[in-house]
Structures are given as structure tokens and as C-alpha cells.
Amino acid sequence: MSRKLAFASLLAAAAAQGAGNQQTETHPKMTWKRCSAPGSCTTVNGEVVIDANWRWLHLDGGTDNCYDGNEWTGCSSESECTSSCVLEGADYTKTYGAKTSGDALSLQFVTKHEYGTNIGSRLYLMASQSKYQMFTLMGNEFTFDVELSTLDCGLNGALYFVMMDADGGTSRYSSNTAGAKYGTGYCDAQCARDLKFVGGKANVEGWKPSDNDANAGVGPMGGCCPEMDVWESNSHSSAVTPHPCETVEYHVCETTNCGGTYSDDRFAGGCDANGCDFNPYRMGVQDFYGAGKTVDTSKEFTVVTQFSEGLIYQFFVQDGVKIDMPNTTVQGVEGNKINEEFCKNQFAAFDDRDRFNEVGGWSKMNEALRGEWVLVMSLWDDHYANMLWLDSSYPPEKASQPGGDRGDCPQDSGVPSDVESQHASATVTYSNIRFGPIGSTVEV
Template sequence: MHALATITLALAAVVAAQKVGNLVPEQHPQLSWQKCRISSNGTTSCSTIDAEVVLDAEWRWLRNANSISNCYTGNQWDVAQCNTTASCTSTCALEGADAQSYRDGYGITTTGGNTLSQKFVTHAAFSFNVNSRVFLLEPGETNRYQTFVLMGSELAFDVELSSVECAINSALYFVAMEPDGGMARYPTNEAGASVVTQFGEDNVKQFFIQDGKRIETPAASYPGFPDTSGLSLDYCKSLPTNFQDAEYFAQVGGYARHNEALRRPMILTMSISNDHWANNLWLDSTFPPDRAGLPGAERGPCPSWGNGPAPQEVERYYPNAKVAWSNIRFGPIGTTV
């Protein structure tokens, strides 16, 4: 049985014949969501989909397939176990996670059927975990991710992040991956797969609902930007010039490629994490730090901490941070709220 259905495609592509461990049985946390639709008479309705989530391979125990020795510890491969792609492929196995592992080892729990909580730091009897990322599975499937086509649709969800502090990123987002985690493309891979955002062809809009009131995302106030909110062609054209950035968006295909991506199936992902590269300054502080005062550098009110706090310091400052996602709804624009 392919118990570990949802190894990230990045790993599946590198370790093309990844082995599955047999010491810990995989038990996915259950999480329901709602699929919304418009009927022929114009009314909207939503039905509950009983599904599950699965932990990203990056957080799993990767061990010698013939022992309990780690192949990977912290951020380093154990060269005594394997030192090439081929040797790691043939030597190492990716282990499962049971209900206790998800709860006590990774800080991932579900409550009420439709709420997923993720702790930033989790201490267990013999382990210590920081960060987590999970993917939504198709209902009744252990080997396939749930896919969503975003064009013409909207996503709505509730989020509780009052304990998520500076330098911690709690994120619900979509990624492009194969629904089976690459098992078809890599047949030797045994280990194969309330905020409202509206994905329109001309504009991607986001708004919030708090205490029953709709709160629109304001338009950019800096001169040179469109006077409407949302991600649009005009906004993307204005960004590099106004913020003195390189024209990366156009270089990779621009808005046409963006819309092309919205028409492809995407996988829903939920995570909480610190940042070993830029300390999440790009999210909530000044970034790059040496551009303080320049347009686009102020990303949020958090302190810059010099060049940012070391990830270990963030873990020490905010060990109780956690995020809870609930009431996830998806359907045509105008159906989820």
C-alpha cells in the first residue's frame, strides 16, 4: 500500500525511487471543506466534502530502510548512510506518521471536523519539531491530492492567528503539483501524493469579513499605481517602475502566464514557518533592510531586528505560536459568502 501518498514533487523528482517505511502506519488527520456551486435557477449552495490532510515529506523521518538510523538530521544528510542521489534512493525510506505523531510530534490537530490547527514549535518526549506543512487530499484517497482550478473561482476560509508573532509566516495557499505526487511520472517512486480571494481573468481580489462586516483590501496609495485594489495587469506593470525592482514578472511570461497558471489544477497547502533565508522580513518588516525608506521596502510594522532574528531566536521568543484554519469554502465567484 502506498501509505505515504503525498511526498512533495520536489523530493519525488530528486529521489525517483523513494522507499516507504513500514514502522509507523500513516493516519491522516480528517478535515472537511465545502464545495459551492450555482444552480440552474441562480441560487447558490455548498456541500460538505469529508477529506484528509497529509504531512509534507520534508518533515518526515527519513531513515535507513534496514535500521532506525537517520538518513537526514536537522538540515544535513548523514553521509555515513548515503552520499549520492542513487545511494540515498536505494538506502533510505520515508516513514509514516500516525495520529499520535501528527498531534504530539508535529503539533497538527483537527477539531470539529472542519478546523485544522498547526503549532509553530512542538516538544515531544524524544523529539522537537519546528514548522509544518500539510496538503489536502481527495476524499477517500490516500494517493491523490485534491485539485482546484482557480480561474473564475473564489476561496474563502476563517483563520485564527492571534498568537502568530513577527517573523512567523502562517500561510494558506495553492501550489502546482501533480495530483498523484509524481507516482505516474516516476513509476519507481513508491512514496508518491474568513479571508475571501476571487480569481478573475482581469483581476485577483481579496477581502475580509470580520464581525459580520466586509472589509475591502485598499488600493495602493503610492503614486503611479491603479486606483483600484487587487492584482491586475496594470498593477503588475506599475510595480517594477514604482518600486525600482527588476521586471521579473514580465521575464517569466507576465500576466498571460499568470492566467495560464490559474487554469491549471492546483493543490491546497497550509503551513506555519519561520525563515532561515530572510527571517520573514519580506512578509512583515522592512525588506531588503538596506532599502529602508524606499518605496516597497516597508512590508509591515515588525522590527527589522538588524538583518532579522536568527530562526532559533524566533523559536525561543514565540514557542506558543499557532494558527487555526477552518470553514474552507471553494466555488464560482460569489458562492462562498
């Protein structure tokens, strides 16, 4: 009896989303500043980690792939893949085009390496080797500098927060032993189903390879949580967007209950996949953001975002000058801040479904802002809608209608194959991150 129990215990220990030993995982170092008042900031020594979805996934004890291209290859069931497959360490610069220098992180869009080609990346700020840096947004402001002059139509340099677990899910799911050190535990308001692992389990049973993305697919499970898009942008358009969820923490959905980008019914899940966005171009001010405009995207600038009860406000600093977000010119919508009145009026003016309030609105968003968030820094293209929802007219039939025009990019732009071939060297740099009470991170 005792020998059987011991054997069963060994099996349980082996059944885990673990880490391999082919390459040592060494996180690039990156500093940031914690502020208490203008001009009073302390440097924090941090590091960054790339998301587990980008990593080489292979059979434990060897080098055979568990996942190749956009298909699972080395295993076939949830239990087998969870217990047999391990995540490998990363060569950040050579493989993923990600590098740090002091307080700056640069992400290159396409990177060719000895094993193939990497497209885009998603990284997280770390507090230690095994824990993500956690931020409580309510009552605080988050500030960073950005250089995105090479990000053309169809690209998205996104800096945002999601309510991931600090340890990447190891405490919540015993089957996840790789944890934050290997970038596990991603979630967002789209209830991401393109993840190879969700809730510590392999997302393999029912996985469908993408028909237009050689590296991606969609599985039955999705990782869901509130999302605060501080910055989704390229050199043509930008948007700041809160996304509340009914459940204010990491949670798992399955198939028809997920909603979001990866489901037939976008509104089926418990999160607001669309959010309540402030995109200056969409709000009627077309000469505000872009190359040579008020916020000139041909050169570096600073983005400041403030979070208070029921209110999100963003402004910019460039060449030492504060630039307020412009007031909307859309009929029936007023102001330059995101609050309850703005969201309610925007949905009505644009004839959009108010999913924001259906999932709890500001009550749920405020609850989330009082919680803890992980900082995400990424660069990506869009195989579902060509990024038209950020920088062009979307949906296409709403061109020239209220809320339909979101940027000056053509409707035939953003096709991933074109973007990847024409703008492979595009790079975004996030730097000089500062965080502290409202009014503490900038002097203007």
C-alpha cells in the same frame, strides 16, 4: 539470461523513494465545502498529509537514519539514498503539533517530542489516501477563516496553492513509490532546493547543511512550479501574491539554473521568485491590517480570494461585515486588485525588477490558473531573511523608500532562534474552507 534479467528487474523495483513500516500513516480528517451559490454548499470529507521533508527518513529494513539533523548520514550517493531510504508514517499531534477538528486545522509552531523538537510544518489537503485534492482556480473563489493572533514578527502562517502532481509524482517518476500518501512532490516558485527528494531522486550529492538551521540544508536539485500565494501572514502584515513560471507544471532545476531563495542569483530560474504582491502596508495603507485595525488580527476573520482572467481580488469579512482591500496610495499605482496594470506600475514605482513579465506575465499566470493546484497550509520562520520581506523593511536599505516598508516589525526582528524560543506556542488555525464559482462562498 532469464535469471539475470529477473535479478535486474528486482534491483529496479527496489530503487525507489519508498515508504517504511515502522509506523502506520493515518491522515487526520478535515472537512471543507464545495459551493454552487451563496448558502448552497456541500460538505466534502477530506484529509490532510504532512510534507515528506518533515518525516523520519531511515534505511529500509531497519531504523538507522538516512538523514539526521541537517546532514545525510546513512547513504552517500543519489542512487544509494534513493534505493535504500524510506519515509515513515507520522504522529501528527505529538511529533508535529498539527491537529484537525471538523473543518479546522491547527498548526503549532514548536513541538517538543520524545525524539527531539519539530519546527513549523507544511500540510496538503487530500482527496483520498493517495491523491491530493486538486483545485482549478480560474473563474472561482477560495474562502477560509483564519485565527492568527499569536503569530508575531518573523512568523508566517501561509495558505497557498502550487502546481504539484495529484499523485505526488509517482506517475511522472517511477523511482517515487511513496507518493502523495506520504506528502511527496513539493514544488514552488522558489524552485525549492531544501527538499531531501526532488523528481523522485535523493538530493544528496552536493548537499550543504545550513549554517543557521539545525534541520535544513540545500541540495543541487530544486522542485519548481507556479505558485499562488493566497495568504502569507502574521498578526502584523499580510500579502497575496501570484508567481508565474515559464513552465506551467512541476519541473526540476539544477544548481545555477534554479534561482529563488536558495541560489546566489535569485532571478536565474524560470519562475518569478518575487511575484506581484498586494500587501496593504506596502501599498501605503498602514492602518488597515493588524491588531485593533480595520482587519483586526486579534480575532478570527474570513479571507475571500477571487480568480478571473488577468485579475486577482481579495477581500475580508469580520463580524459579519465585508471589508474591501484598500486602494493603494502609492504614487503611480492605482486600485485594490492585482492585474496587469497594477503589476506593471508597482514594479516601476518600487524600482523593482519585473521578473513577473520576464517569465511570461499574465499569459503564463492565466494558463496556470486554468490548470490544477494543490492546497498547502503551513507555518514557518525564515532562516534566510528573518521574514522582513513580509512584515518589516526589506531590503533594509530601502526603509522609508517606495515599496521598502512592508510592515511595522523592527528590522532586528524575526531572527529564527529568537522566534523559536519566544513564540514556541504560536498557533495558526485555518477553518471553514469553501470553494466555488465567484460569488458563491460568502453571504455579505
